[in-house]
Amino acid sequence: MYMLLRLGVSRLAARRFSTGAATTTAHVPKVCIVGSGPAGFYAAQQIIKSHETAEVDIYEKLPVPFGLVRYGVAPDHPEVKNCINTFTQTASKNRVTFLGNVDIGSDVTFSQLRQAYHAVILAYGNAKDRTLNIPGEELSGVLSARQFVGWYNGLPEDADLKVNLDVESVAVVGQGNVALDVARILLTPMDMLRKTDIPENVLACLDKSQVKYVTLIGRRGSQNVAFTIKELREMVNLPGCRPNLITGDYQHLKDLIPSLPRPRKRLLELLAKTALDAPAPALASAWASAQKEWRLRFLLSPVEVLAEADGQTVSGLKLAHNRLEGDGENQRAVQTEETETLECGLVLRSIGYKGIPIDSSLPFDHRTGTIANDNGRVKGQNGVYVSGWIGTGPVGVILSTMTSGFTSGKMLVADINSGQVDVSSAKGGKEEVLDILSEKGKKPVNFSDWNRLDKFETEVGAKLGKPREKVTNVQKMLNISHD
Ligand code: FAD
Numbered sequence: 271m272y273m274l275l276r277l278g279v280s281r282l283a284a285r286r287f288s289t290g291a292a293t294t295t296a297h298v299p300k301v302c303i304v305g306s307g308p309a310g311f312y313a314a315q316q317i318i319k320s321h322e323t324a325e326v327d328i329y330e331k332l333p334v335p336f337g338l339v340r341y342g343v344a345p346d347h348p349e350v351k352n353c354i355n356t357f358t359q360t361a362s363k364n365r366v367t368f369l370g371n372v373d374i375g376s377d378v379t380f381s382q383l384r385q386a387y388h389a390v391i392l393a394y395g396n397a398k399d400r401t402l403n404i405p406g407e408e409l410s411g412v413l414s415a416r417q418f419v420g421w422y423n424g425l426p427e428d429a430d431l432k433v434n435l436d437v438e439s440v441a442v443v444g445q446g447n448v449a450l451d452v453a454r455i456l457l458t459p460m461d462m463l464r465k466t467d468i469p470e471n472v473l474a475c476l477d478k479s480q481v482k483y484v485t486l487i488g489r490r491g492s493q494n495v496a497f498t499i500k501e502l503r504e505m506v507n508l509p510g511c512r513p514n515l516i517t518g519d520y521q522h523l524k525d526l527i528p529s530l531p532r533p534r535k536r537l538l539e540l541l542a543k544t545a546l547d548a549p550a551p552a553l554a555s556a557w558a559s560a561q562k563e564w565r566l567r568f569l570l571s572p573v574e575v576l577a578e579a580d581g582q583t584v585s586g587l588k589l590a591h592n593r594l595e596g597d598g599e600n601q602r603a604v605q606t607e608e609t610e611t612l613e614c615g616l617v618l619r620s621i622g623y624k625g626i627p628i629d630s631s632l633p634f635d636h637r638t639g640t641i642a643n644d645n646g647r648v649k650g651q652n653g654v655y656v657s658g659w660i661g662t663g664p665v666g667v668i669l670s671t672m673t674s675g676f677t678s679g680k681m682l683v684a685d686i687n688s689g690q691v692d693v694s695s696a697k698g699g700k701e702e703v704l705d706i707l708s709e710k711g712k713k714p715v716n717f718s719d720w721n722r723l724d725k726f727e728t729e730v731g732a733k734l735g736k737p738r739e740k741v742t743n744v745q746k747m748l749n750i751s752h753d
Contacts, residue, residue, distance in 0.1 A: 299324040299686050300699035302387045304374045304628070305394035306330035307337020308671040309658020309678075311357040313391050316679025318363055321686065325365045327387075327700045331373035332426070333715040333747040334723065335361070337395055339668070340740075341425045344451045345466035346458065348737060353668055361717045367700060370715035371748065375628030377712050378703055384654075386702040388693045389682050392632075392641060392648070393657040393675070396623035396664050400639075402443065406575030407619075410434070411584030415444065415452050415620035422455055422476075424469045424740035426747075435479035437615025441587045443572055444620030445488040446496035452618055453484040454504060457511045457562050467731060467738045483514075485565040485612060489592055489603040492519045492541060492568055493526055499537045505564055506544050512557035514565045515545040567612070569593070571605050575617055586613045623664035638663050646678040653691045655682055719751035726750050 301317060303310045306328050314326045334340060336354055343350045361368050372378060374394070383390050399416040401407060411434060420428030440456060442449045455463070460477050468476070488495065506513065523542040527535055549557060570589040578585045588611050592603040624639035633642040633649045640663050641648055641656050648654040657678040658671045666674075685691040698705075707714060723741065731738035741747045 297693060297696075299389065299691070299693045300327075300387045300697045301325065301389045301391065301682065302327045302329060302383055302699075302703075303391045303393050303657075304329050304383070305337060305392070305658070305660070306335040306357075306368060306370070307393065307395050307658060308339060308353060308357075308668045309393035309395065309660070309675045310337070310391070311335075311353075311360055312672045312675025313393060313655075313657045313679040313682075314366055314675075315356070315360045316676045317683060318360065318365055320680060320683040323365075324683070324686070325367075325699065327367045327369060327703075328361075329372045329374050329378070329383075329703075330368065330370040331376075331394075333371045333720075333744060333751055335368055335370060335717075335720055341423045342419055343423075343668075344419075344455065345423060345468045346454070346462065348466070350668065353672075368715075368717040368720065369700065369703075370720065371712070371744075372703075372707065372714050377710060378706055380629035380631065382703065382706060386698045386700075388697055389653040389655070389686070389691050391655045391657050391678055391682065392628075392660055393678075394625075394628065395659045396625045396639060398624045398626050398639070399619070400622045400624050402572055402619055402621070404572055404574055406577060406584075409575055409577055409584050410582065411437075411615060412575055412617045412619065415442070415448050415618050416623055418452050418618055419448065422468050422472050424467075424472075424742040426742055426744050429469070429471075429742035433475060434616060435475055435481055437584075438480055439483045439485070439612075439614040440481055440616045440618065441572075441612055441614040442484060442486045442618045442620055443587075444496075444622075445486050445494075445566065446620065446622075447498060447501050449486050449618075449620040450497045450501040450505060452620060453486060453564055454501075454508065456481050456484050457508060457564060459510050462509070465736060467736055467740060469740055469742055470734070481616075482561065483563050483565065485567055485614070487570050487572065487587075487589065487612075488566070488568050489571050490569065490594060490601070492523060492545075492566070493538065495537070495541065495566070497537075499533070499540055502537065502540055502544075506540070507553070508564075509556070510560050511562040511564060512560040513544055514563045516567075517546055519566070519568050520545040569603065570610075571603065572617075573605075573609065576611065584615055584617055586611045587617055623659065625660045625663070646674070646681050653685070713748075713752065715748065715751045722753060723747055723751045 301324055310328050317324050317326050339351050399414045417428050421431040520542050523538050527538050569592040571592055572587050573590045574588040576586040588609055590605040591608040592605055595602050595604050627634040635642050643656045643661050646655050655678045657675045727738040
C-alpha cells in the first residue's frame, strides 16, 4: 500500500518514505500545517530552522499553494508576491511536504490529523466575509470585495462570477486597502491591466466596463481611513482618473496631524494635501483631462440597497448620516435619522474577511471569526496552534503574518523541547493521511505537480505578454498538475 502511495506523493517525500516507516522515524516529531498561505509557509520555515529533525507536512485545500498571495494581493502589485520565492525554498526542503487538493474538515477530519501527527498548526486564513445585514443585500448587483478580488485573481470558486460593469457608478463600502485595491482595478487603464495576470475573461469584461465613478464609503471621518499611504499615492497618480473630495471633510486634519505617530501622520498629510491643496501643474492637467473619478465619503452607514422597478437591478445605496460620539479608542459612529441616496449600479462590500470553523471540537469565536487562542496556542488543545488570519482575524499584511507564523513555529518547537508536546510515541503522519485520502479516491497535488502547473501558466501567459495566465478550473488544474 505504501509503495503505491509513494508514487502519488512528491519525489522528495518518496525518498524519505523509502528510508523505512515507523521504526526509524518514531521519535521524529511529525507536524502538520493546515493552509499554505504566508502563515503556513512562514511557520514551516521556522520549524525546520529551529528543530533538526521535525518533519512538516502542509495541507492545502486548493491544488495550488500560497493562499492570498496568489488570490488576494492585487495583480498590479507583483512585487508583493516575491515572498513566493522564500516559500518555494521552504517547500524544497526535504523535511517539508506540500499536499494540495486536500480539504481539512472535509477530505480529512481535524481529529484524524490529531491522530496522525504530534502537533498541528492551523493556518487556514479567512474564507468568508462580513455582511452588512441590510435589505437589498441579496441583489445580484451586490458583491463582496472578497468575491470580486477572487474573480480578478482567478480564484476557482469566483472564476465565473457575474459582474455587471455596464454601470457608471460603483459604491464600495469600506475604506481599507482591499477597498482601494478594488477601486483601483475598476479605474486603471486597460493597457496597464493587460500587463498583469488578470485572467483573460476578466480583462474582456473590464475592457467593456462603463464604470466612471467609484465612491468609497466610511462609517467614520477622514481621520479614520484604514488604507495605507502606498495605496493612496497610487490612487492620486492613477492615469486617466482624478480624486473628487469634499474639502470640508479634511479641514480638521490640519490640526490633528502634528500630534499623530509618523505613518499615520504621513498618510493624513497626503490625504489632506490631495483634498485641500492645488496639485502640481502636471498633476493638475492630468486630473483636468481625466474621464474617471474616485471619491471618498465619510460618516455614512449603508441602510438599504435600492432596486430599479424590476426589483432585480441595483439603482442606489441608501446611506444614514452618522455622528461621532466619545473620544479616542472609545469613539463610535452613531446613526442619525438623516439619510441620502448614492446612485450606483454595483455595490461592493469591503468590510472584512472572516474565518470559519473546520471542526466542532475547536474553540471558535463566531463573533470575530477566529479560533480562540493564547498568543498562538489554541485554548484547551495541547499541541494545536494557530498562525495568521485564522488566529488574528483579517488584520495585518504579509509582514505581520510572517511574525505570527514565526511565533507559532517557535512556540511549537519550544513545546516539543520542553516535553509539553509528547513525541515519545510513533505517529503515522502523511502516510496515515494518504491512506485515508486513497480510500476516498482523492489524489493530492505535491510541489512538483504545482511546478508543472506553474510552468504551464507562465508559458501561456508569456504568449499573451503577461506574467501568467492562471488556470481557474480545479479539474483542469489537476489534469495539468498530474500529467
Ligand atoms: P491565507 O493567505 O488566506 O492562506 C490560507 C490558506 O489556507 C489558503 O491557501 C486556503 O486555501 C487554505 N485553506 C483554507 N481552508 C482550508 C482547509 N479547510 N483545508 C486546507 N487548506 C485550507 N498583504 C501585503 O503585505 N501586501 C498586499 O498588497 C496585500 N494585499 C492584500 C489584498 C487582499 C485582497 C487581501 C485579502 C489581503 C492582502 N494582504 C496583503 C494581506 C495578506 O494577504 C495576508 O496578511 C495573508 O495572506 C494572511 O495569510 P494566511 O496564511 O493567514 O491566510
